[in-house]
Amino acid sequence: MARLCRPVQLGEPAPEPVPVVGCDVCGALAEQRARAYAVGDLSKVTDCNVEMRRHAHTQAARA
Template sequence: MPEPEPVAGCDVCAALAGQRAGARAIGDKTTVIDCNIEMRNHPHPKGARR
């Protein structure tokens, strides 16, 4: 399954994407997965682009 992309203009998604990148840089796969799950489950208004 491909990783979720942050929704444009969403501060939560942007923060999660940054945290995921930092975790990936140090080899923390658990945090990478946790960020992906949280990003997938984060609610967005209808019409938001994923």
């Protein structure tokens, strides 16, 4: 039987986002992520990482 598609090539996973110092939202997400790791809830870990990456930081929080 002929193969209809090429094999999938996956790259290296992205590193976990680092919370921005002084950002309360990032801090809360980092705490949630740590608790999720502790109980083995990798789906929640991923959710926290996505939220942290998408979170819009103010210039004051980045300084």
